[in-house]
Amino acid sequence: MHDLKKLLIERYGKFSSKNIKQKIPKNVSQIISRGSIRKFTKKxxxxxxxxxxxxxxxxxxxxxxxxxxxxxIVSDKKNKKKIAELLKETRWALEAPIFFLFLADIRRNQLITEYKGYEYKNNNMDHFMNAVIDSALSMQSLIIAAESWGLGICPISMVRNHLEEIKLICELPKGVFPIAGLSVGWPDEKKRVSPRLSKNLIFHKNKYSDEKIIEELKNYDELFFKKNPIPVSKQRHVDKYGPAEKGTWSENISRQLSIPERTNFSNWLKNNGFDLK
Ligand SMILES: Cc1cc2nc3c(=O)[nH]c(=O)nc-3n(C[C@H](O)[C@H](O)[C@H](O)COP(=O)(O)O)c2cc1C
Structure with a gap:
């Protein structure tokens, strides 16, 4: 599909450009119409x-x-099994023929700096963030390429719920941690285009503005609900809040964000080679 209007309607439920005439490059249409895959063939x-x-x-x-x-890459069957067991309901991620861990890594340059006879003095918040950004960008670059080959992918942040165990399984040294896993394989399900927030909320011209949050949110919730109503089984924290009156995006993310997650993360990092100063 190289018709921008169709692609935008699929992604946002509408299109905003007045005059869409131009055909768009294949890789751009592929990116706009992408969707994560959670079921893979054995190929x-x-x-x-x-x-x-x-x-x-x-x-x-x-x-x-x-x-x-x-x-x-986690290719050893025993290690795949160990990680699958840790991930519980996300164990399907290890059924993909390829499971990567994308690692933020400040260690290698520490070693290189010392090897060159200098003292490493940048174990700080900025380099932690640079390492995370580098890792995330490399993952995204691989995602686009994988999807160009016709492969399906799903990033897996669940690995961060088990940092200590995964560190031991994969022998990760201090100064190295997984920002995410990534399952890659030949899709065994149809991709779904998940609607995104209106660009009026994400894209700002010259000045940041959040005046339209509520108005746009209502539209987005309706669109998301129409395409992808969140069933009770997938709603967050039903045990605490009960089933949602309507399984909308904003209800679900608000429930998710009302309960602290991964509260030990910064402590773990500090004990594992990241000073975060
Ligand atoms: C950093 C990151 C971590 C993610 N972790 C998980 C995960 O642990 N389990 C999962 O099912 N999906 C995970 N996802 C996939 C998102 O749920 C998915 O990208 C989002 O719902 C939008 O859907 P789409 O990718 O199909 O457009 C993750 C995505 C990102 C970017």
Whole structure:
């Protein structure tokens, strides 16, 4: 599909540009119409494709070319099983032929700096964030490439619920942690285009403005509910709040955000090589 109007209607329920005449490049339409995949066939991903994927990940922009990330593939069956057991209801993620961990990595450059005879003095918040951004950009670059091959993907932040166990399983040293997992494989389900917030909320011209939040939110909730009503089984914290009157996006994210998650994260990082100063 290279028809921008159709693509925008699928993503936002409407389109805002008055005069859409231009055909758009295939990779742009592929990005606008993408969707995560959570069911994969058993078919392997060839070594050539894998090699191309790693190259795309490494071709992403990286802060000062510091390349403060690593990518770990979990291919050992025993380790896949161990991680699947940790992830419980997300165990399907390890059924994909490829499961990556995208790692923020400040360690490698610490070693290099010391090897070159200098003292490393940048174990701080800024470099923590740079490492996370580098890792995230490399993951996104790989995602676009994987989807160009026709592969399906799903990022997995659930790995951050089990940092200590995954550190031991994958022998991650201090200064290295997974920002997310990424399942990659041949899709065994149809992708769904998940509606996004109106660009009026996300895209600002010259000055930030949040005047239209409520108005736009109502429209978005309606659109999301029409396409993708959230069933009770997928609603957050039903045990605390009961089933939602309407399974809308805003109800669900508000419930999610009302309960603290991963409260030990900064402590874990501080004990594992990130000073966060
Ligand atoms: C950093 C990150 C972590 C994610 N973690 C999970 C996860 O643990 N489990 C899951 O099912 N989906 C996960 N996702 C996928 C999101 O749920 C998905 O991208 C979002 O619902 C929008 O759907 P779409 O990707 O199909 O457009 C994650 C996505 C990102 C970017």
């Amino acid at each position: 392997k991903v060839s070594d050539e494709i894998l090699e191309s994927l790693i190259a795309t990940a490494q071709s992403a922009p990286t802060k000062s070319n510091l390349q403060q990330y690593s990518i770990l």
